[in-house]
Amino acid sequence: MKDFIYLIPLLPLVGFLLNGFFWKSMPKKTAGWIGTLAILTSFVLSVINYVQIEPEGFTYTWFSFITAGDLNIPFSFQIYELSSLFLLIITGIGTLIHIYSMGYMNDDKGYVKYFAYLSFFVFSMLLLVMGGNYAIMFIGWEGVGLASYLLIGFWFKNKEFTNAGKKAFIMNRIGDLGFLVGMLLVLYHFGTIEYQELFAIMPSQGVDTSIMNTIAISFFIGAMGKSAQIPLYTWLPDAMAGPTPVSALIHAATMVTAGIYMIARSNVLYNLAPYAQDMVAIVGLVTLLVAASIALKQNDIKKVLAYSTVSQLGYMFLALGVGSYVGGVFHVMTHAFFKALLFLGAGAVIHNLTGEQDIRKMGGLAKKMPITHITFLIGCLAIAGFPGLSGFFSKDEILMSAYAKNPLYFYLGLAGAAMTAFYMFRLYFLVFTGTYRGAVQQDKIHESPGTMTFPLIVLAILSVVGGYVGLPHLFAENHALANFLSPVVQNFQVELVPASTEWILMGLSVAVVLVMIFVARMKTKSGVVKEAKGINKALENAWYVDDIYKGLIVSPLKELSHFFNNVIERGLIDGVVNGVGKIVYWSSTKFRLIQSGQVGLYFFILVIGIFSLLLLGLWIIPTF
Amino acid sequence: MPINYYIFLSLALFAIGTIGVLTRRNAIIVFMSVELMLNAVNLLMVAFSKFHGLADAQIFVFFIMVVAAAEVAVGLSIIVMVYRKIHSVDINLLNRLKH
Numbered sequence: 181m182k183d184f185i186y187l188i189p190l191l192p193l194v195g196f197l198l199n200g201f202f203w204k205s206m207p208k209k210t211a212g213w214i215g216t217l218a219i220l221t222s223f224v225l226s227v228i229n230y231v232q233i234e235p236e237g238f239t240y241t242w243f244s245f246i247t248a249g250d251l252n253i254p255f256s257f258q259i260y261e262l263s264s265l266f267l268l269i270i271t272g273i274g275t276l277i278h279i280y281s282m283g284y285m286n287d288d289k290g291y292v293k294y295f296a297y298l299s300f301f302v303f304s305m306l307l308l309v310m311g312g313n314y315a316i317m318f319i320g321w322e323g324v325g326l327a328s329y330l331l332i333g334f335w336f337k338n339k340e341f342t343n344a345g346k347k348a349f350i351m352n353r354i355g356d357l358g359f360l361v362g363m364l365l366v367l368y369h370f371g372t373i374e375y376q377e378l379f380a381i382m383p384s385q386g387v388d389t390s391i392m393n394t395i396a397i398s399f400f401i402g403a404m405g406k407s408a409q410i411p412l413y414t415w416l417p418d419a420m421a422g423p424t425p426v427s428a429l430i431h432a433a434t435m436v437t438a439g440i441y442m443i444a445r446s447n448v449l450y451n452l453a454p455y456a457q458d459m460v461a462i463v464g465l466v467t468l469l470v471a472a473s474i475a476l477k478q479n480d481i482k483k484v485l486a487y488s489t490v491s492q493l494g495y496m497f498l499a500l501g502v503g504s505y506v507g508g509v510f511h512v513m514t515h516a517f518f519k520a521l522l523f524l525g526a527g528a529v530i531h532n533l534t535g536e537q538d539i540r541k542m543g544g545l546a547k548k549m550p551i552t553h554i555t556f557l558i559g560c561l562a563i564a565g566f567p568g569l570s571g572f573f574s575k576d577e578i579l580m581s582a583y584a585k586n587p588l589y590f591y592l593g594l595a596g597a598a599m600t601a602f603y604m605f606r607l608y609f610l611v612f613t614g615t616y617r618g619a620v621q622q623d624k625i626h627e628s629p630g631t632m633t634f635p636l637i638v639l640a641i642l643s644v645v646g647g648y649v650g651l652p653h654l655f656a657e658n659h660a661l662a663n664f665l666s667p668v669v670q671n672f673q674v675e676l677v678p679a680s681t682e683w684i685l686m687g688l689s690v691a692v693v694l695v696m697i698f699v700a701r702m703k704t705k706s707g708v709v710k711e712a713k714g715i716n717k718a719l720e721n722a723w724y725v726d727d728i729y730k731g732l733i734v735s736p737l738k739e740l741s742h743f744f745n746n747v748i749e750r751g752l753i754d755g756v757v758n759g760v761g762k763i764v765y766w767s768s769t770k771f772r773l774i775q776s777g778q779v780g781l782y783f784f785i786l787v788i789g790i791f792s793l794l795l796l797g798l799w800i801i802p803t804f
Numbered sequence: 805m806p807i808n809y810y811i812f813l814s815l816a817l818f819a820i821g822t823i824g825v826l827t828r829r830n831a832i833i834v835f836m837s838v839e840l841m842l843n844a845v846n847l848l849m850v851a852f853s854k855f856h857g858l859a860d861a862q863i864f865v866f867f868i869m870v871v872a873a874a875e876v877a878v879g880l881s882i883i884v885m886v887y888r889k890i891h892s893v894d895i896n897l898l899n900r901l902k903h
Contacts, residue, residue, distance in 0.1 A: 776897030784826050 185240050185257055188225050189269065189306040191218040192299040199296035215295035216278040219302055223271035228262045237261065237735040239312050239376060246315070250371075256312030258375050262509065266309040266441055269516050271535055273433045274302050276635035280524055281425040283631030284531055294334060294423070301327035305434050314363045314373040317442065321359065321406065324435045325352040331430065332422040344418035351415040355405015361441075362398030365391070366449075379448040389453065396449055396456030398718045400463075403439030408490050410467045414726055416490055418553045420482040424527030427482060432489055432519035437512045440496045452502070461501025461585070465592050468494030470723065472599035476606075477563035481526045481536050484607050486565065489519060489724075491596060495578055498593060504581035511578055511651075514570035517646050518562035521639035525556035528628045528636070529611060533620050539610045541618035548625045552634045553612050555640040560608045562643040564601035565693050570647030576686055583685060594689055601693045614704070666794060808901065810851035817844035831883050831893040842872045 195218035199211050206214075237260025245255040274697035278298065285294050304323025311317040326349070333345030363373060369387050372378050403409070408416040419431055430436070443450060443460065450457050468491045475487035492515050499508035527554060529545060530537055546553040562571035575597060616622060625634065718724065774785075817840055824837030846865050853861035883893060890897055 779895055779898055780826065787822060787826060 182238055182259075184225065184227065185259055186242055188222045188229070188271070188363065189310060191222050192300050192302040192306065194218065195299035195495075196296050196303060196655040197297060197355050199292050203292040203296060205746040208291050209294045212278075212282040214292040215299050216275065216282065217482075218299060219271055219274045219278055222302070222306070223268075223275050226264070226267040226271045229259060230268055233261060233264050237263075241312070251367075253313060253315050253373065254621070255316060256374070257310040257316075259310065260313035260493050262441070263309045263445060265509070265513070266437075267306065269437075269513055270302065270305050270309065270434050273516055273520050274298075274429060276638055277425050277429045277433075277520065277524070280428075280527070280635045281423075283629045284425055284527055285423060288423075294331075297327055297330045297334070298426075298429070301331065301430065301435075305438070305627050308438055312549075313378075314366065314375075317445075318356075318359060318363065320439060321402070321442075322356065322659065324430070324438060325349055325356070325406070328352070328419070328430050328435055330428040332419045334422055334426070338421075342416070344421040348419050351412045353714050354729060355402045358398045358401025358405070360402075362395050362402065365395045365398065369395075375445065379446075382448050383452060389455075389472040392449065393455045396446075396453035397459060399442060399446060399449070400460055403442055403497075404463065407436045407439030407493050407497070409439075409463050409493065410470060413467065413471070413490050414722075414729060416721065417486040420480070420486050424482065424523055424530060427486070428520045428523035428527065429611055431486065432523050433516035436489065436493055437496075437516070440493070440500065440508050440512050443497075443500045444509050447505045457501050457503065459501070461582075461589065464497030464499075465496045465499055466494070467491070468596045469592060469599075472596050472603065474719055474722045475603040476599060477542055477716050478603075479720075481529065481539050481542075481607065481611065482523075482537055484539075484603060485519070485522055485526060486589070488522075488600065488604065491600065492519065492563070495543070495593065495596070496573065498582055498589065499578040502581045502585040502589065503579065507574070507577040507581050511574040514562070514574040514643070514646050517639055517642040518559045518571055521555060521559040521636060521643055522563065524632070524636055524639065525552050525559060527550045528632055529556075531632070532625055532628060533618060536618055536620065539607060542611045542616070543608055543614040543618070544612070544616040545625065546612040548622075551627055551636060553632075555636040556612065557608060558640040560604045563763045564604050564697065565597055565689060568644075568647075570643050570645070572690075573647035576689065578683055579689060580685065583681070590685065594692060597689060598692045598696045601696035602700050605697045606704055609701060609704040632651050699761060739771060767792055807851060807855050810842070810848065814844045814848040817841075817847065829894050829896060831886075831895050834895065835879055835883075839872060839876065842868055 192215075195215050198214055199206060203211075237258060239256050239258045241254045241256040243255050244252065246253040278295075281294065281298065285291050288294065301324060304320045304327055306320070308317050308320025309323060311320060326796075330347040332348055333342040335341050336487045366378065367373050369391060370378055370381065370385060372381075389400065416431055416436070420427055422430075450460070471487045471491035473492060475484050475491065478484045478487060492511070496508045496511050496515070499505075499511060528549065532549060533542065536542065558569070562569040565572045565575045579590050579593050579597070582593050616625075644745045721727070821837045821839075821841035821844060824840065825834055827836055828837065846868055849861040849865045849868070853859060853865075886898070887893060
């Protein structure tokens with residue numbers, strides 16, 4: 181496997197190039213199959229790799245990328261447990277989404293372009309997780325940002341959608357500055373950005389803690405942009421402008437988890453930077469609560485899921501911040517399953533209602549779309565943390581680790597879990613139960629085609645069983661995921677909670693979830709969503725954060741640029757340049773008069789000239 | 805005689821020649837002034853030759869005389885040709901260079 185590892189990113193790249201260059205002439209079916217087969221093959225290779233993985237992993241160097249003086253950055257891949265796991269998630273869920281897209285995007289004119297972009301995205305994401313040093317990761321990091329922009333603004337004729345794409349890209353870029361700064365600081369202080377060398381020498385270098393904190397925080401700023409944490413999260417709800425499979429792939433399962441991958445990879449760094457770890461945990465906590473609160477009052481099915489994603493990402497960062505790297509990665513995995521499932525289910529609903537996204541105009545779809553209904557329900561139960569499903573185990577692990585660090589973190593996380601249960605089940609009840617409140621003719625609503633329901637079923641199964649790799653030590657001796665990842669990360673927090681406390685806390689969280697589901701049922705029984713007033717209105721408008729950003733940052737910048745354009749560019753610089761031209765013209769009209777044609781005048785000037793030269797040469801210059 | 809007298813005389817002749825070139829309208833008078841300038845230089849050269857006791861300057865005077873003669877020959881023939889065209893020797897009428 182070692183020698184073929186480069187095939188895993190290469191195949192999607194080839195898919196991108198084929199679909200990209202031949203998009204005008206490529207028949208639709210072929211394009212879809214090229215994309216799907218490429219990623220399916222990558223998935224198979226990832227499985228083979230996963231089965232063969234050895235504890236120390238291996239590094240595969242493709243070629244020497246950057247050599248400048250002492251600096252040597254090879255284009256290398258490092259394959260070990262963490263990246264193998266992520267490879268499986270990316271290619272596995274990616275394949276399912278490709279299959280789903282073949283059905284969902286069937287009527288779209290940009291079908292081939294879509295698959296080209298998807299393949300490009302997969303390629304970049306694979307580079308990101310396979311990279312053997314921060315530079316390769318950064319290439320992938322930027323690539324997924326670009327792919328995200330292209331896919332969000334896919335229906336480019338709509339100005340709002342392209343603005344959303346721009347917003348995503350710009351916010352990502354702000355974070356990327358942090359990533360670059362962190363990377364350069366690492367290079368400066370440690371001389372290398374290659375993971376294997378770096379993490380071996382990092383603890384023993386004796387670098388000052390304040391520098392470690394700065395590096396860790398810089399990288400975290402990058403993660404904030406990429407993984408939509410406060411304050412750089414507002415692009416994610418707007419990113420729902422893109423096709424729903426895109427939201428499922430990029431904004432649920434993969435791109436947004438890049439930040440978590442990066443921090444998990446750099447766990448050695450973060451263990452040496454306690455202040456940064458606290459910051460990660462607190463930002464995660466705040467994000468989780470704020471996003472969950474906003475989701476309570478959203479009326480667009482995709483926006484609820486978008487804010488839910490931001491909130492769940494907050495959970496992952498909370499886990500990373502309290503030192504439970506395994507917990508964070510575990511939640512990445514389970515979240516990928518159920519969030520992709522929820523998004524694809526939402527996509528099925530939207531597709532079958534010919535574009536309706538407002539849940540106030542849905543209802544009673546359970547009988548008409550049975551498979552979608554059941555899988556969506558499973559997804560909701562998983563994300564809420566219903567006992568026995570994957571989400572329960574991963575969220576529980578995070579909450580336990582949070583309690584071990586600081587009981588307050590646990591209670592706030594629990595509040596978030598309560599809100600999660602409530603808004604997800606509000607969504608479920610309003611969409612699938614009750615009576616249909618929409619405008620589409622009822623007999624036209626039917627279940628989606630096989631290409632769309634097959635991934636839903638697979639993801640639903642994974643959402644149920646995916647949690648059993650991470651059983652807490654109450655139930656089983658073996659935390660399979662922790663054992664798997666142990667050569668790479670340490671998971672030392674979970675054991676610190678005594679068993680009895682853990683039972684109580686677990687029981688508490690289960691009780692909260694069940695109560696909130698019941699409350700959601702009560703609130704949505706009438707099927708009518710009331711007009712939002714007061715604080716509800718603030719929640720519906722996402723705490724007016726977008727407007728705050730617009731007023732505080734965007735508008736002043738626009739004014740500044742108008743000023744620069746009109747006053748300085750047009751007035752000053754153009755004035756100077758045009759002025760030079762005018763002066764030349766004016767002086768030439770004056771000089772023209774010298775040429776009078778009179779020889780006598782020429783003589784006169786000649787004599788004057790000679791006289792001046794003599795004066796210059798014999799008097800003025802010798803005196804200096 | 806002190807060399808200064810020769811220098812002043814030569815300078816005066818040169819100045820008169822220059823002003824003549826610049827001021828006079830008649831082309832032939834202009835040529836005369838040019839000759840005057842050249843001869844002023846000749847005078848200076850000979851004076852310095854006697855002053856230093858070297859014969860080098862006197863050789864140079866011969867050169868100047870030859871060149872002056874050639875120049876007059878050519879110049880006067882040009883004036884004759886111009887006269888045939890415009891029937892005047894007024895230099896102010898020669899302003900074709902304007903265009």
